[in-house]
Amino acid sequence: MPKNAFYAQSGGVTAVINATAAGVIQTARAHRDKIGTIYAGRNGIIGALTEDLIDTSQESDEDIAALRHTPSGAFGSCRYRLKGLEENKAQYDRLIEVFRAHDIGYFFYNGGGDSADTAHKVSQLGDMLGYPIICVGIPKTVDNDLPITDNCPGFGSVAKYVAVSIREAAFDVASMALTSTKVFIMEVMGRHAGWIAAAGGLAAEKEGDPPQVILFPEVPFDEAAFLARVRRYVDEQSYCAIVVSEGVRNTEGKFLSEAGTKDAFGHVQLGGVAPMIANLVKDKLGYKYHWAVADYLQRAARHIASKTDVEQAYALGKAAVELAIEGRNAVMPVIVRKSESPYSWEIGSANLAEVANVEKKMPREFISEDGFSITEACRRYLSPLIQGEDYPPYVNGLPDYVTLKNAAVPKKLKTTFEL
Numbered sequence: 454m455p456k457n458a459f460y461a462q463s464g465g466v467t468a469v470i471n472a473t474a475a476g477v478i479q480t481a482r483a484h485r486d487k488i489g490t491i492y493a494g495r496n497g498i499i500g501a502l503t504e505d506l507i508d509t510s511q512e513s514d515e516d517i518a519a520l521r522h523t524p525s526g527a528f529g530s531c532r533y534r535l536k537g538l539e540e541n542k543a544q545y546d547r548l549i550e551v552f553r554a555h556d557i558g559y560f561f562y563n564g565g566g567d568s569a570d571t572a573h574k575v576s577q578l579g580d581m582l583g584y585p586i587i588c589v590g591i592p593k594t595v596d597n598d599l600p601i602t603d604n605c606p607g608f609g610s611v612a613k614y615v616a617v618s619i620r621e622a623a624f625d626v627a628s629m630a631l632t633s634t635k636v637f638i639m640e641v642m643g644r645h646a647g648w649i650a651a652a653g654g655l656a657a658e659k660e661g662d663p664p665q666v667i668l669f670p671e672v673p674f675d676e677a678a679f680l681a682r683v684r685r686y687v688d689e690q691s692y693c694a695i696v697v698s699e700g701v702r703n704t705e706g707k708f709l710s711e712a713g714t715k716d717a718f719g720h721v722q723l724g725g726v727a728p729m730i731a732n733l734v735k736d737k738l739g740y741k742y743h744w745a746v747a748d749y750l751q752r753a754a755r756h757i758a759s760k761t762d763v764e765q766a767y768a769l770g771k772a773a774v775e776l777a778i779e780g781r782n783a784v785m786p787v788i789v790r791k792s793e794s795p796y797s798w799e800i801g802s803a804n805l806a807e808v809a810n811v812e813k814k815m816p817r818e819f820i821s822e823d824g825f826s827i828t829e830a831c832r833r834y835l836s837p838l839i840q841g842e843d844y845p846p847y848v849n850g851l852p853d854y855v856t857l858k859n860a861a862v863p864k865k866l867k868t869t870f871e872l
Contacts, residue, residue: 458558458777459493463533463562472520474527476770480770480774494506498531498533502544503870504870522844535571538582543870549582551866561591561774566809569590576805590784594607595752597646598646607762611642614754616839625637631691634741646670646814647671670814679825709726710725759840764843769800772800788801
């Protein structure tokens with residue numbers, strides 16, 4: 454009899470993670486001789502630990518297909534890190550207990566670097582605790598910081614949103630600069646890697662085009678050089694548009710916007726760096742300013758998603774199931790760039806052990822010598838990832854997104870698990 458499968462979404466959600474879910478579920482449904490029921494974890498791995506499973510077989514083919522154009526995580530996500538087996542064996546015993554009760558033989562975990570670490574740990578259950586399971590990680594992160602894969606699903610759509618938004622905002626500022634706002638600052642995500650901030654650079658087609666300043670986590674913040682550049686562009690063009698990554702650091706390596714708290718993965722919680730930069734502009738240069746924090750808007754904007762991103766997200770979900778059916782354990786499907794011009798790509802695979810807890814930062818050759826813009830090499834890398842439009846259907850002027858029933862699977866265990 455075919456084994457059942459467990460699929461879960463983890464970490465910050467994206468505009469296209471549900472497209473990956475659609476790829477997983479539709480492909481699994483096409484291989485019923487190999488995979489039985491697809492269970493989804495309600496709120497990620499927490500759903501497995503608490504035996505809170507969702508029966509995706511209760512969803513119609515039409516609703517599963519509609520996931521492809523629906524943002525966020527349809528089954529709920531979480532930030533929850535599994536500890537090592539030696540540190541908390543009870544977590545793994547509980548996973549096996551739940552998997553055995555529901556005859557689960559396949560595990561698909563859709564997330565970023567920390568999620569790859571979780572997937573790798575689960576993949577070792579067969580050897581460590583004698584429960585055979587095929588585990589495949591599926592890449593997802595707007596930060597675009599996973600190794601081996603050329604790019605990460607979710608990033609292309611955020612990149613498109615950021616480039617479009619800074620271009621449109623700059624038009625606004627330019628039109629008002631004579632008598633009103635002269636500086637606009639847009640804060641984007643990116644804790645350690647400046648990929649999202651770099652995407653703003655796509656809006657500038659020639660020297661002097663906005664954004665005239667990009668602040669990267671990879672480049673220590675130089676206050677004097679920054680202020681001089683802002684002053685230059687205000688003098689020359691009457692305004693200056695700035696994209697700043699939330700992870701910008703000072704010369705001592707400390708986040709400019711560190712808030713002093715940490716999330717479930719142990720990451721320092723970052724506050725708003727945009728208002729800090731804005732106040733610096735006001736105090737030192739006296740310019741009127743406006744600032745905005747893209748925050749969840751950048752990663753939820755399915756209405757302006759990159760077609761390339763949607764297609765890659767779906768293809769990786771499909772490939773994950775195909776790898777599992779082949780018996781490939783502890784692997785992750787990845788995107789391989791075959792050609793840059795014309796752009797072409799294919800799906801390859803990587804070992805989870807080589808992905809977990811490895812962070813890919815922007816190469817220095819992608820950042821201009823002065824540290825405030827992107828290079829042509831960076832533009833060649835980024836540009837294909839934002840190509841094409843894949844608009845969702847609209848009803849009454851608004852995107853028509855699907856909300857699943859998310860029917861609960863009856864619990865079989867008498868015991869509960871405390872997180």
